[in-house]
Amino acid sequence: MSQHFQVLVIGGGTAGIMVSSMLKRKKSDLQIAIIEPAETHYYQPAWTLVGANTYNFEKTGRPMASLIPNGVSWIKEFAETFDPENNKVVTKNGTEFTYDYLVVVPGLKIAPELVEGLKDAMDKGVVCSNYTNPKHTWETLKNFKGGTALFTQPTTPIKCGGAPQKIMYLAEEHFSKAGVRDKTDVVFALPSGSIFGVKIIADTLMEVVDKKDINVRFFHKLVKVDADKKIAWYEIDKDLTAGGCVTIADGDEASLDRDIQYNYKDVKVTREGERYGIHFDMMHLAPPQQAPDFIRNSPLAAETGWISVDSKTMQHTKYSNIFSFGDASNLPTSKTGAAIRKQVPVAVANILKLIDSKSLSTKEYDGYTSCPLVTGYGKMVLAEFDYKKNFKPDPKLKQFPMLLNDSSKEHWRLWMLKKYGLPYLYWNKMMKGIEV
Template sequence: MSKHFQVLVIGGGTAGIMVSSMLKRKNSSLQIGIIEPAETHYYQPAWTLVGANTYNYEKTSRPMSSLIPKGVEWIKESANKFEPETNKVITKTGLEITYDYLVVAPGLKIDPAMIEGLQDAMDKGVVCSNYTNPKHTWEILKNFKGGTALFTQPATPIKCGGAPQKIMYLADEHFRKTGVRDNTDIVFALPSGSIFGVKIIADTLMSVVDKKDINVRFFHKLVKVDANKKIAWYEIVKDLSGGGCVTIADGDEASLDRDIQYNYKDVKVTREGDLYGIHFDMMHLAPPQRAPDFIINSPLASETGWVDVNKGTMQHVKYPNIFSLGDVSNLPTSKTGAAIRKQAPVVVENILKLIESNVLSGKEYQGYTSCPLVTGYGKMVLAEFDYNQNFEPDPKLKEFPLMITDSSKEHWRLWILKKYMLPYLYWNKMMKGIEV
């Protein structure tokens, strides 16, 4: 059995629904199909707030059927194989679907198995993650009685790069309210040498770290989690041989490498060979993330496993009738819904122009993305930047009645944007193909 569509979209997430809705809105006669196995569509940006008990989890989901645009055929299957030379996608059940144009947007795969012991620790409830179960995160925060609260970020690209630290700032505030903060050390361990890639935002976040008295440990790559002993094992991914100094061993603050530690706290650390084990009483992490297997093993993937596209046009580098956007693409920007908001209109214009006159539209994506960095209950910073890591506020956000003059600083109005306005825009504009 086979089907044919003018435009075939893989993925019913933010990118897939937005592109198909926009295409239908601009050309209602287009024959479009969406391959998506899931029954439910989630608004994942709110899961940080769910994890801190300030957003209702039930409000983050809607039936997939309510979001598939009218006139678009929903193929409730999983894509399995690409045959781009013959313009064909084969599903897991063997259904063959051909296309004139293909949009690849299945999102990424959360893969705890990439870190030894992590799946076991998550299954046992020892480690929590807003990425997989934000309601569990709240249970952990609510029942925390003090000790070492460890927050960590993996060495892989992840959805919303700021998410691993947002929940930490909310946790700090919650611990202060419940009176356990005085006997708590908060540690943020991350693989990079900076808390954020855009300097003006990093400066703001380091002032938040100062205010909240958080210990940041740079160049820490998580490699193993021991659920029974509650130890997170890290490699130090910076060459320390030149300095000859201790990194995080015995609490002698004078001998610590200042580039690796910020605001040192004497939490229990065990050393085994080249690994450093931070003992924790609670741990939240973003699990490692990668492209889905059917993408990695396909002719569409780059060497890193993501779909290989031109960073301006989002057209595949080898197959001109294939486009990719969102988390699965190898665009050198953060994997966020805000990036998709700017990517989708470019993909849509390019496909429509190709259909009409077999040339690209000339419209290009400049790498805009934004990370809404919640820094406490009622406070947020909005990191907006382009491919060059330049701080680039979106003039459209200035049109909202928020009167925000500098989104690189903490502000309660940005919290209003995050909690109320962005979900409204998502469901009522972006998902309906209206450019915002």
């Protein structure tokens, strides 16, 4: 015997709670249920600050029960299979639920197994990640006594594309305060050819890199982590037929490929065939990430494994009564809470219009997202942009007291927004279904 709801929501993360709250706020008689097994809901954007010892980890979590909106049923189970032809979802326990409308927002899965050796290395010794255990990140930074501090990220999409470099800027400042900076090389190895996808922001970040004397290595695809020997192995994702040495100067820095090396530091690198192994004394990384298995193996997924939706309406490309957004969707924008903040009102408007008149609303999502790029203790840049990678400051954020006109430059007021303003906005507005 299956239970029926008008709207069934998969996932109790940022997207799931916000969409349920907003739907309930706008149409109080809707029968809504959230399928979510977790007991605790985390405000993950603060984990960068936890990793740098400037935010209390305990304050980032709240009981899931305190966030489920009044009148919304909480099904404490794992969703497992989708039967969209029959408007049905089955949980791991075998419970069946049917729906008029389905909102699939389960977030994503951390997938260290996609890089050889990473599963065994994660969150142990000198390998740390704010994505999984920010408290261990702080222990690692605190215990670091100098050498090569390597910061890196994978080729997969990740939650908040800027997060792998935020902790690097904070760590560099901590090393200075701790008196170990002068015997430290800070290296940032990343798979793309630019430090950030929006030029005005990339220019600001390269100034930060210059100021902090950081070696950036572009086109570096992480393929293996050897935790025992403390080596991160990379393949270079760039056409190297032009000759010239790639990542090792071998005594002649003039031979380096400048597109790959910026502000070269002579850290120890071992070469084996086409692989380059950067030796590290500590490493922080964003692990590879992908859609959860039950999504990738479902009829809702695109070839990439992410849920296939229309980029403007959030409606599924095949099933008109299914919506998805946030981290699990294939929306071509950054996977951030700021994106969800703008996606939810569009999805809600469309679902309510469909219930009301079997048509979509005129509201469309333009790809807006933002990445609060912390560049030091008390400093931040706010990267806000749309699908076209245009820099696009949100006028609503300007309503915060003291906010400034140019968020593309470092400023202490933006740090205050990150540390105090955004968590307040999250818990008191977004989680309550208030459009912000």
